Amino acid sequence: MTAVLRAQGLGKRYKQRWALSDCTLEVPAGRVVGLVGPNGAGKSTLLNLAAGMLTPSEGTIEVCGGRPASGAAQLGKVGFVAQDTPVYAGLSIEDHFRLGARLNPGWDDRLARDRIRRLGLDPAQRAGRLSGGQRAQLALTLGIAKCPELLILDEPVAALDPLARSRFLDDLTEAVAELELSVVLSSHLVSDLERCCDHLIVLVDSRVQLAGDIEELLTSRDHVGNLEELVLTTMEGSR
Numbered sequence: 001m002t003a004v005l006r007a008q009g010l011g012k013r014y015k016q017r018w019a020l021s022d023c024t025l026e027v028p029a030g031r032v033v034g035l036v037g038p039n040g041a042g043k044s045t046l047l048n049l050a051a052g053m054l055t056p057s058e059g060t061i062e063v064c065g066g067r068p069a070s071g072a073a074q075l076g077k078v079g080f081v082a083q084d085t086p087v088y089a090g091l092s093i094e095d096h097f098r099l100g101a102r103l104n105p106g107w108d109d110r111l112a113r114d115r116i117r118r119l120g121l122d123p124a125q126r127a128g129r130l131s132g133g134q135r136a137q138l139a140l141t142l143g144i145a146k147c148p149e150l151l152i153l154d155e156p157v158a159a160l161d162p163l164a165r166s167r168f169l170d171d172l173t174e175a176v177a178e179l180e181l182s183v184v185l186s187s188h189l190v191s192d193l194e195r196c197c198d199h200l201i202v203l204v205d206s207r208v209q210l211a212g213d214i215e216e217l218l219t220s221r222d223h224v225g226n227l228e229e230l231v232l233t234t235m236e237g238s239r
């Protein structure tokens with residue numbers, strides 16, 4: 001199995017508190033992985049470790065065969081859209097695309113422009129003047145147009161309206177099929193995960209409680225009817 005993410009005894013501590021502990025995971029390539037768990041469970045911590053924005057306090061993590069953010073080639077393999085969807089307020093959408101093309105060898109300019117056109121956004125608009133949801137759409141567009149091997153999305157649809165959310169999930173499914181992309185995304189919306197994910201990780205109290213292919217997880221627990229029930233019983237059972 002080719003793993004797109006491999007963690008061994010991974011942990012992150014802030015002073016006395018462990019935000020993530022003893023995390024051992026292997027995520028197969030080519031999947032859309034849903035990461036779910038209560039507030040403060042450690043989801044953003046795990047995603048930031050995978051993106052190389054944080055360094056482990058213990059254990060190891062390998063992403064697309066290398067240490068996160070360990071060099072230009074490694075950075076090119078991973079797209080990361082953080083929870084606060086960071087963009088440059090003073091730059092226009094167009095400026096962001098120029099920057100994206102300059103910084104990313106695999107940049108797909110047409111994909112980026114088509115997506116922004118479909119969303120009805122003006123490329124001359126400054127990012128600082130976009131609404132929260134529009135800013136999230138710009139950040140997501142930058143992540144997808146980079147054409148990474150692995151796209152990491154921290155609550156990507158939280159700021160989007162229901163229609164935009166639905167279209168984004170369709171775009172993601174399409175991009176996964178066309179670009180042979182692997183995706184790890186966190187969300188509190190289990191129905192969204194059910195729609196686009198084929199692999200699941202449940203984190204509770206800084207620990208991985210469940211991980212695996214959704215179909216297999218559901219068949220191995222024949223008293224559990226659907227993903228929502230599986231997530232809720234796992235979260236309740238871990239408390």
Ligand SMILES: Nc1ncnc2c1ncn2[C@@H]1O[C@H](COP(=O)(O)OP(=O)(O)OP(=O)(O)O)[C@@H](O)[C@H]1O
Binds near residue numbers: 018038040041044046
């Ligand atoms: N910079 C930091 N300094 C100290 N503690 C932190 C820091 N970032 C996160 N934590 C703590 O680590 C734990 C895990 O936080 P994390 O943001 O990873 O959770 P989460 O599962 O993403 O939560 P949410 O669903 O609310 O976004 C929390 O208890 C949080 O308070």
